[in-house]
Amino acid sequence: MIQLITPSRALIGFLLALSLVPLFAAQFTVTLVNYIGLYALVALGLVLLTGIGGLTSFGQAAFVGLGAYATAYLTTRHGMSPWGTLIVGMVITTAVSLALGFITLRLSGHFLPLGTIAWGISLYFLFGNLEALGGHGGIDGIPPVDLFGLELGSGRAFFYVIWATLLAAIVTTQNMLNSREGRAMRCLRSMTMTEAMGINTLWYRMVLFMIAAQFACVSGWLYAHLQRFVNPTPFSLGHGIEYLFMAVLGGAAAVWGAVFGATAVTFLKEWLQDVLPKLLGVAGNFEMVVFGLLTIIVLHRARDGIWPILMRVFGNLVPQREQANTVEPALPLPRRDVPPCGGEVLKVIKVTKRFGGLVANNAMNLSVRAGEVMALIGPNGAGKSTLFNCISGVNPPTDGEIRFMGQRIDALSSREIAKRGMSRTFQHVRLNQDMTVLENAAIGAHLRGRKNFVQSAWRLDREEERRLLWEASHQLQRCGLGEHLFDVAGSLPLGKQRIVEIARALCSDPTLLLLDEPAAGLRHLEKKALGELLARLRSEGMAILLVEHDMDFVMGLADRVVVMEFGEHLAEGLPQEIQTNPKVLEAYLGGVDA
Amino acid sequence: MDSSVALVLAQDGITNGAIYALLSLALVLVFAVTRVIFIPQGEFVAYGALSMAAINAGFLPPTMWLVVTLGIAVAIVDSVAALREEAAARLPMIIFKNAVLPILALVVVRYLPLKSLAYPLQVAIALAFVVPLGPQIYRLAFQPVAEATVLLLLIVSVAVHFVLVGLGLYFFGAEGGRTPAFTDGGITLGATYIQFQTLWIVGIAAALIAGLALFFERSIYGKALRATAINRTGARLMGISADLAGKLCFTLAALVGAFSGILIAPITTIYYDTGFLIGLKGFVGAIIGGLASYPLAAAGAILVGLLESYSSFYASAYKEVIVFTLIIPVLLWQSLTKHHVEDEDEH
């Protein structure tokens, strides 16, 4: 059967219909669609901030205001060209958003929305009270935009500018999200893991906030030149909230959710304002009531917004676009120098970790050499994962010294430690469940790329991107996950997800690999394959420290074993020695009359 | 500015600050227990004040139909849930508590000579038809998504705010309301004249705060709410259900909000949409307390009141700007003194 509707045809159809709007539609419709474009641009920023970064801002309307007032003031009072004011507006927005971001983004998630409420209200009142900005009366007489000598005075002409801007924003956003930088952004919710891969999460949160602010600022600039007049009203906190509604109701996880959300909310409000007074026979703010109720109902039924539901319905009607299923070969990435075999890579000296009155690790000693597998075993609750967190900087020790490649690292952040060539997996799998296996693995190679988000938005990162993905696919192949490259990570059984974590760690080209229960949940053959992989890595000179409960696995693989109990060093030796050590037997099987 | 003006401003600031303090405590409580950033807090202030004004003028409390409607809705939702759990025995109690009781109250109030009732009775009636909205809203809007992210709860919170403001216009009209003072007159204290109402406000706010403190320190329900805020799973395992805790703290928040409204109605004209800004100023206080510390939140709220009062004298146009930018240095200070970003996937 020939498919009449495919996703790409649907998109082309949409664009075609859109381009016809200014030619044939009524003035009212053109205005409405213009506004939808402006709103969608702001909502797109919120999709990045909220859906991707897990952050929220109520203050986007204030950024819109910033862009609008910057151009209004500078063009009317100082005769600047609109193109110049656009740049000025964006520079101011960058400064403000970085400052606000610096203040609020280090705090836990809910401080950003609260901070932006304050900022939104303050700026709104400032617009209304500054004489220079015309007070509540606003500024009029803003000149139209001049594009290559073509004056875009009418709403119909400006329509193309607005929608071209929005589409360009969508395309660049999608480009950015499908890159090294975008992958880091998509993992921001899982802070611990992301930092342990060497990614500066604070910086990426600031970048997201800044991009969202820029989109809002550009929307404001467009608004000012569409309306040719600004006053404080459209930049109030209430409008800031409305933008957030568009993003969340539309579906904050998808770029197109912003466009859909902006469209749906705009039409719905228009329609409610029209229909409710007739229906109820009384004037009032009933559209607010109905709008609020609808929002609550939608969020109760669809926490991810409406767009994903639409996609599911649509996806059932037409087959999805053919997935990418090959990785282009590329040059291998440069590698780190491997330390000489047998050289000491990690030394843990008298490390103690306390939580309140609880001593989780007490004066632990441990060393790992290049080209050996060191196993750390002990009963549940003995403090093995705590020690792992101390070593990898996720939760630094209270006391003691940790040396990695001869340098002290116990006071360093997990990000710094990752840069020095230590990589780890987690006991509780920390993958982005919605990204593909390949993308998840590529997170590990983050530090081996250099291109920034601007370069990736404009596709100037393709060569590096190919090399990163090639490396990720290579490591996944090695780990036996070659057939799962393009599967969504969450669809894999837990055991295989652990292997993805190993591949991700390998992508960073580590000197020392920390594995927290890598064999848990694996079948017999998979365990065997994992054992072979680790043995091969060892022969390549890698140092491996692993925590594991499967004794067959440990005893068959490890060169040396350290046993922990009650946070302390209980025994150390060759696997055979440990297996017959009475103290160890006692620790494992326990007993009341010990 | 001479000292008498300064004292008048201080008096104003402390009066408003006391109200903000009450609100900020309620906001901290609601957030700590349910993770809801309770934007509609301000609407309870407006509803309380305007209901009081209506009753005082001899009208029926306009929110009574809303209480009855939501009560019936809660009864239906709870009954369906009970039937699903095969606990039909609970139905009569559910229906009585949620639907029949509000209707009975409505019938009783209809036959009361509202205008000539004693002031405290009028207050009680106003509260009786505003406070139940708190737990009702929790049950209908928040309980079904109690486990969702803070962001989603925040959006629902804003949606509830929209609904309540819209309904507020319908119930109370666009004109503001004002009520007579609890006690007319005042006393001259040195260089300043202090209205009795000011004393009432500060006194009752202090008493309410003390009462809340006692509730949290002494009563098992208060401790249960604290426990829920500290460790949700632990509380759940002790039989403190999240639903119960949520309803309880929404009731407290509604009570605090409505009572605050009744307190300030004699000194400020309250409109159906005034509550939002008042509530937000409570938020500034709560943020100063890091959304966690009650005493700091209360102190922060008093600071907000004072700042507002003095800035309205010096730079009245920038009053709101000054009050709300206060958040920025506070947040800066907090971000420099503590590093705390939670990992969402750990929960």
Added chain:
Amino acid sequence: MKPTLLETTDLCVNYGRVEAIHKVSIRIREGEIVTVIGPNGAGKTTLLSALMGLLPARGDVKYQGSATRGTTAVDALVGRGLVLVPEKRELFGTMSVADNLLLGAFARHRRGARDHAKTMAEVFEIFPRLAQRKEQQAGTLSGGERQMLAMGRALMAKPTLLMLDEPSLGLAPLIVKEIFRIVVQLKSMGVSVLLVEQNARAALQVADYGYVLENGGVAVENDAKILINDPRVIESYLGLGGSHSIAA
């Protein structure tokens, strides 16, 4: 034979997309200590969470003869005397020991009980150490004291069936010994106990009956006295001599 207190039939629990518990059938009789042992990741904690109504499960769970259901019913189950002491203890860290204990009685308080002072005195008799630490914040206690507080708090609910998840976790031998002595004492006081443990030998020494859980299913079950000498139990823990003997 004593009457059955709790019984599961073909209980299955999914954790995310993975089935963590598959067709587990266990039975606890009144006044018994039943232990569920097994290596890490066998699904022991998941089993308890499902019994407590914290995780949705398929299959039947009957407590005191009637079915339990739904995730909303945790407080109802606590009210019926089914109380869990979780692996992570889940104490109220910034509240005093006394307040932690008092909140253990919350479910009974809601049902009208007001004898909390007396119950607390009984708990202090069992755990004298808690009486000494009464005013101290729970977060400042040592590991052993935390476990005692968690158990004491659960006892404030006057449980019929007390479920203990790894009470020996991370504790020194002397304290483990103390904890297990108390478990036996509870039995003599008429409390039935479902004991989930990694410390197999200690658990089997105090239990009447035992289940060995492996890979989400019951691998072996028998009287505790018999299991304690079963070589397969030891093998499954230390991997001595060929594995998979239990699963097979």
